Amino acid sequence: MTPAIPLALLGPVDAAFSGSRAYAGSDARIRKQQATTRAALRGLAVGTVLLLAPTLTAALLLPTARDGARTYETLSAGGIGYLLPLTVHAVAVLLSLAAYFALPFRGSTLAMVIGLGPLTLLRPLAIAVACLGAVLNGGGWSALLVGATAGATVLCVEPAVHRRWYHHAR
Template sequence: MTPAILLVLLGLMDASFSGFRAYAGRDARIRKHRATARAALRGLAVGAVLLLAPATTAAIVLLTASDRAAAFDTLAAGGLGYLLPLTLYAAVVLVSLVAYFALPFRASTLAVVIGLGPLTLLRPLAVATACVGALINGGGAPSLLVGTIAGAAVLCVEPAVHRRWYHAVQ
């Protein structure tokens, strides 16, 4: 499996969580499963559209390269370097989510306060680290370009969903 497929899946999962975060705290109802699922789907849809930008950039890099095989290898190396920091970040988020869902109420609240809250704030740093990883792993400027566009795309999902569907909600 190429790093690109894993990166797309990771980006779509992040987009879904971003949609949820755009909605979270805006509704005082106790049973809001449908609304949170709708918010996650909205994030997924916006993320799918925004992730077309790095996919198009990668396609342009490949199509304009004089040696397409070498360009593909460079992008694959950069993708692997991009994937490694994000996988570590996603693993820590997953541990926090498991703690949130598995622990009793007070402990799960603590998991949100010391885990998920700060991790949300560290997302831009995780994306920047992934861009550096793409560059260091041999991806060069093309992988850095694609990675930067991908990072900007996933970081724009939550504000886009908030602005489109939840801005007027007080």
């Protein structure tokens, strides 16, 4: 199984959420669904462009390697190791989002405070564990390089969107 497809789907979804987080708190209006959607699309656009970096890194590693088939196997193994911790984190986020949308006001507030807030703060740790998983699963330095590039990229989306569109709001 190649982990490229799930990772290619997870990256843009994370970027869209990053765009929403960059916008969060910058607008005091009650009805702001349209602005939140616009922020998510901005995050998606920035993330899609930035996610070209790990894609190009992997694409350059394969033809320059001595044994392309072996490098592909190690990148695949590393990708699976990278994907597992991120999947656990994504499932926890989805469960918190489901609780946020399904529960009444007090319950949804609790889901935000004990679920979504801490999980957002744990994103860099989840990415670091994913990089470690890539190495431990047999990916070696090539998977670590691609994983670290991808991790740095997704962590840059939210600040980039905030600086470009929302830095003036306080």
